[in-house]
Amino acid sequence: MTDETRRTILKGAGLAVAGLGASRAGAAQRTIGYAIVGLGSYATRQIMPNFRGCDHARLVALVSGTPEKLQRYGEQYGVPATHRYSYADYDRIRDNPDIDVVYVVLPNSMHAEYSIRAAQAGKHVMCEKPMAISVAECQAMIDASRKAGKLLMIGYRSRFEPYNRLAIDLARRGHVGPTRIITAEHGFPIQPNQWRLDRPLSGGGSLMDIGIYSLNAARYLSGEEPVAVSAIEATDRADPRFRTVEDRISFLLRFPSGIEATCVSSYSSAHNGYRVVGTQGWIDMEPATPYSGHVMRIRKDGAEAPRTLPEPPKNQFAGQLDHLAECILHGTRPIVPGEEGLADLRVMEAIYRSAAERRTIDLGA
Numbered sequence: 001m002t003d004e005t006r007r008t009i010l011k012g013a014g015l016a017v018a019g020l021g022a023s024r025a026g027a028a029q030r031t032i033g034y035a036i037v038g039l040g041s042y043a044t045r046q047i048m049p050n051f052r053g054c055d056h057a058r059l060v061a062l063v064s065g066t067p068e069k070l071q072r073y074g075e076q077y078g079v080p081a082t083h084r085y086s087y088a089d090y091d092r093i094r095d096n097p098d099i100d101v102v103y104v105v106l107p108n109s110m111h112a113e114y115s116i117r118a119a120q121a122g123k124h125v126m127c128e129k130p131m132a133i134s135v136a137e138c139q140a141m142i143d144a145s146r147k148a149g150k151l152l153m154i155g156y157r158s159r160f161e162p163y164n165r166l167a168i169d170l171a172r173r174g175h176v177g178p179t180r181i182i183t184a185e186h187g188f189p190i191q192p193n194q195w196r197l198d199r200p201l202s203g204g205g206s207l208m209d210i211g212i213y214s215l216n217a218a219r220y221l222s223g224e225e226p227v228a229v230s231a232i233e234a235t236d237r238a239d240p241r242f243r244t245v246e247d248r249i250s251f252l253l254r255f256p257s258g259i260e261a262t263c264v265s266s267y268s269s270a271h272n273g274y275r276v277v278g279t280q281g282w283i284d285m286e287p288a289t290p291y292s293g294h295v296m297r298i299r300k301d302g303a304e305a306p307r308t309l310p311e312p313p314k315n316q317f318a319g320q321l322d323h324l325a326e327c328i329l330h331g332t333r334p335i336v337p338g339e340e341g342l343a344d345l346r347v348m349e350a351i352y353r354s355a356a357e358r359r360t361i362d363l364g365a
Helices: 003-018 041-053 067-077 090-095 108-120 135-148 162-172 211-222 316-330 338-357
Strands: 032-037 057-063 101-104 124-127 152-154 179-187 228-234 248-254 260-266 271-278 281-285 296-300 303-307
Touching: 032 041, 032 316, 041 057, 041 067, 041 316, 057 067, 057 090, 057 316, 090 108, 101 108, 101 316, 108 124, 108 135, 124 135, 124 316, 135 152, 135 338, 152 316, 152 338, 162 211, 162 271, 162 281, 162 296, 179 211, 211 248, 211 260, 211 271, 211 338, 228 338, 248 338
Parallel strands: 032 057, 032 101, 101 124, 124 152, 179 260
Antiparallel strands: 179 271, 228 248, 248 260, 271 281, 281 296, 296 303
8 A cells, every 4th residue: 555545545534533523521511302203123222322422412202193102212321301293283392492402213204294294393313314305305395494594304324324434535636546436235125014105105125225325425436416317116025024015126317427326126125335436546445334344345457455543532423413413513514414305316216207107318418
């Protein structure tokens, strides 16, 4: 490895860690209170336990339609009964000054309604991805938060993960030469009988779930917006899991600079990775966007080696929670605002249209 290459890698690693927020020594005096809406597996196993790693965010309220969950998690996290809400009395969050942010972790088709109601209640909003199930809903969410004078951020956790941040930095700076090709593949064999397989709740199949990682990675690695998309779908309708949603959908994105991204979204095969191919080599991540255990390899000028980063001061979940808190405290804009979610949905709608009409969709206009 040359000295220049070593400096580039170390600089990128430093950016990846430093970008996750202020240290505890510089923590703000006030912490930002979050209400979690929807106490499913992702909220209870990934989001809520990671408040303990935050400097600026804390869990103060819960919203669920299941009284048993409200009691169990309320007791576990020290959330008093006065700060536990059902969906029927959700709008009472307006009267609770401890709640600064509402984090919507509900089925996709409910994102817009509960995000808009949170903004109307005078709260900032964090919404899980996909932001909503249509471009129109995304725009309505943006408009509601803007009207309320509140921030809207989408839960793209990988943007707060050190390896992904390093990959973005290296790709955009041309560490392996100008990017020519991006490949991104995400999928898993989905189990039956869950809301993700019910179109009225999910808005679609694998693309609206795991496939968004492939799409978003292509966008953040290139730093560009696609100008054209071509897609094909492969779904076995005899499989009871796929009565109303798609299984596998593959799509090709073309970007203004000439970069092409080949992407896969699947509910019947297991993969999680992406590769950025430049004129001098490639940057490979596999797995690329898991909850933990990221692996990076880089090949440049004929030399290939793994890249290992130091343990970050906070993981991607705490980094995400703290980022919105810091934006509120300092009056800054999130790196993944509502407009980022809208951009993904605009492309996703084009992907579905391309697959249905069997033609390339022009996004350049």
